[in-house]
Amino acid sequence: MRNKDQGGRSAAYIGGQPAFPVLDGAEPIDVSPRVSGMLAHAQMREISKEVAKELLFAEAYVETERLTLRPLQLEDFDAYAVMLADPDCWTYSTRGPMTSDEAYTRLLRQAGHWALLDYGLFAVFEKETGQLVGEVGYGDFHRELGEDFDRHPEASWTIAKPFQGKGYASEAASAALEFTEDRLIATRTVCMIHHENKASIRIARKLGFKAFDEMVYRGFRAMLFKREH
Numbered sequence: 001m002r003n004k005d006q007g008g009r010s011a012a013y014i015g016g017q018p019a020f021p022v023l024d025g026a027e028p029i030d031v032s033p034r035v036s037g038m039l040a041h042a043q044m045r046e047i048s049k050e051v052a053k054e055l056l057f058a059e060a061y062v063e064t065e066r067l068t069l070r071p072l073q074l075e076d077f078d079a080y081a082v083m084l085a086d087p088d089c090w091t092y093s094t095r096g097p098m099t100s101d102e103a104y105t106r107l108l109r110q111a112g113h114w115a116l117l118d119y120g121l122f123a124v125f126e127k128e129t130g131q132l133v134g135e136v137g138y139g140d141f142h143r144e145l146g147e148d149f150d151r152h153p154e155a156s157w158t159i160a161k162p163f164q165g166k167g168y169a170s171e172a173a174s175a176a177l178e179f180t181e182d183r184l185i186a187t188r189t190v191c192m193i194h195h196e197n198k199a200s201i202r203i204a205r206k207l208g209f210k211a212f213d214e215m216v217y218r219g220f221r222a223m224l225f226k227r228e229h
Contacts, residue, residue, distance in 0.1 A: 060114060060120075060122070060179075062122065062175045062176070062179050063127075063175075064171050064172065064174075064175045065171070066126065066127055066128070066166075066168070066171065067124055067125065067126060067127060067133070067168060067171060067172050067175075068124075068125045068127055069122035069123070069124055069125075069136065069137075069172060069175060069176060069179075070122060070123060070125075071110070071111065071114045071120060071121075071122060071123065072107050072110050072111060072121075072123045072135070073123075074107075076107070076123055076132060077103070077104060077107055079131070079132040080103055080106075080107055080123070080132060080135075081098070081100050081103040081104070083132060083134070083158075083160045084097065084098040084102070084103040084106065085097045085098060085099075085100075085103070086160065086161060088160075088161040089158055089160065089161070091197075092193075092194035092196060092197040092200070092220075093194075094218045094219050094220060110135070110139075113139055113140070117140060118183065118184075119137070119138055119153065119180050119183055119184055120137055120138070120139060121135045121136065121137035121138070121139055121156060121176075122135065122136055122137045122172070122176055123135055124136050124159070124168065124172045126163065126168075131163075132160070133159055133160055133163040133168055134157065134158045134159035134160055134163065134168065134169070134172070135156075135157075135158050136156070136157040136158070136159075136169065136172040136173050136176045137155075137156065137157075137176045137180065138153035138154060138155055138156070138176065138177075138180045138189065139153070139154055139156060140153070140154065141154055143192070143217070145192075145215070145217070145224070148190075148212070148213070148226075149190050149192075149213075149224060152186070152188045152189055152190045152226075153180055153184060153186055153189045153190070154189070154190050154191060154192065155173065155176075155177065155189055155190070155191035155204075155207075155209075156191070157169045157172065157173045157176075157200070157203065159172075169199075169200075169203050170203050170206055170207070173203060173207060174207060177189065177207055177227075181229075187228060187229060188226060188227065188228045189209075189226070189227045190209075190224065190225060190226050190227070191204055191209055191224075191225045192217065192222050192223070192224055192225070193222065193223050193225065194220055194221070194222060194223075195214070195220075195221040195222065195223050201223065204225050207227065208227045208229075209225035209226065209227045210225060210226060210227070211223050211224065211225050212224055212225065212226050
């Protein structure tokens with residue numbers, strides 16, 4: 001069915017709503033039953049995605065005194081890519097700064113955690129400025145380090161260099177820990193830290209993690225921590 005929308009353009013209508021507008025003078029749109037069904041399904045998918053996103057962000061939203069935590073969105077990509085391109089983010093890693101495509105893949109991985117596992121890493125924002133300051137949370141990274149480690153949520157925290165030294169990592173990690181333990185009813189969580197990363201070791205111990213093993217992982221000496229309650 002063809003009709004006029006309020007802007008004077010012709011449009012194909014499905015269920016009384018315009019499926020897509022076209023300019024006057026364009027060729028008639030052949031909306032066969034099959035195409036109508038495809039368009040209707042596409043509309044429903046968009047509605048379903050928006051509802052799912054709203055529910056996720058309503059549930060997975062945490063506030064602390066100075067920070068807000070929520071799952072990453074595509075709209076965060078530019079700021080996220082800048083953070084991951086900074087060499088200071090990788091001081092205690094065997095890899096270097098991420099390229100744009102690597103940062104995008106990482107963003108999709110973080111979103112996939114929330115979609116498939118119902119937990120994941122939060123993007124962390126400074127309340128005062130609204131700026132992205134880091135990412136903190138828990139993941140399943142398939143490190144193949146054994147059952148004592150791999151089958152438990154693994155803590156991770158990264159704070160961008162300009163925002164370090166303010167206690168943001170501890171503040172955000174503590175909130176993410178409480179959220180994840182409650183959500184998963186988890187009685188054991190783990191983390192892995194480069195043996196020279198004294199700041200992260202202090203944060204882990206402050207959160208109640210205790211070292212239980214050491215090993216060489218991707219060429220560096222890694223300390224394995226666990227938190228049980």
